[in-house]
Amino acid sequence: MPALALSLGDPAGIGPDIALAAWSRREADEVPAFFVTGDATVLERRARQLGLDVSVARLAPSEAPAMFRRALPVVPAGPAASALPGIPDATSAPASLAAIEAAVALTRAGKAAAVVTNPISKAVLYEAGFPFPGHTEFLAHLAGDPAALPVMMLWSERLAVVPATIHVPLAEVPSRLTRELLVRTGEITARELTGRFGIARPRLVFCGLNPHAGEQGTMGREDEDVVRPAVAELRRRGIDARGPLPADTLFHPAARAGYDVAIGAYHDQVLAPIKALAFDEAVNVTLGLPFIRTSPDHGTAFDLAGTGRASPSSLIAALRLARRLADVEAAAAAHPVEVAS
Known part of the structure; x- marks a missing residue:
């Protein structure tokens, strides 16, 4: 089984720190084998x-599993990065993007x-002319399907959430929140919870946009x-969906026991609860792509870069989840379900 491809992230951020820390805890925390794509010199x-x-080994992807116990495998990609910890410079954006592109290309090639x-800085990328709202949309572009709808899910053992609208201003949410968007988001979420997470009949709940889910209008x-109407359409399509439900009563323990994922109208409506409940363990998962993608649920934390105070816990959780999803996908490919004729 190939190793996981971990992009370096912004070279001035904590991506290099947590990659090194995750590798250092490979045995104690049973971290699955991975290699980093990007500038190996930054890690050194x-x-x-x-x-x-930490020894850094520059190598080909196929060599990573055997090397992982002895050295941190790195597949060099992109230009050299000169940024210092906490101080991004002109090399930060191209180094970040090249590392992501390499990780995606190697995964799509089966390597x-x-x-x-690892985290990137949208502000740094925007200054360099980055045309996408965020990481998720860039990955959809790399997938090569202009019609693809990337769905961002934040997952933890205690809670999984999906924002139907992602990186848009709050004032634009009501006009962006359409029946079609909610139906497509629900379908993709249900399909991947079944296909990649192994949940036979996922239970979806939809948060209302307005307080008290609008109080009947x-x-x-x-x-x-x-x-x-979107929830009703999903139910007609055989998906276990409920809503709209008031978001202020959906995230206590008894309520969470009744669903597998909560789909919110906007970003902070559902990301705030999961970050409050599982800040160090939550994982960002992009659904709707032809490859598995996970990420730590935090940013570049420039103020922590190079200090030794950045926790690798969310990255380790992201690596473990990526390995789990890849194993499920590989098992399904090896034993496809036969359809009776």
């Missing part, structure tokens, strides 16, 4: 700055089992005119 410099005794991405019509 950061290891020295952090006082870590890696899945893509795991007295506090905004979106929940009655958009969310409720």
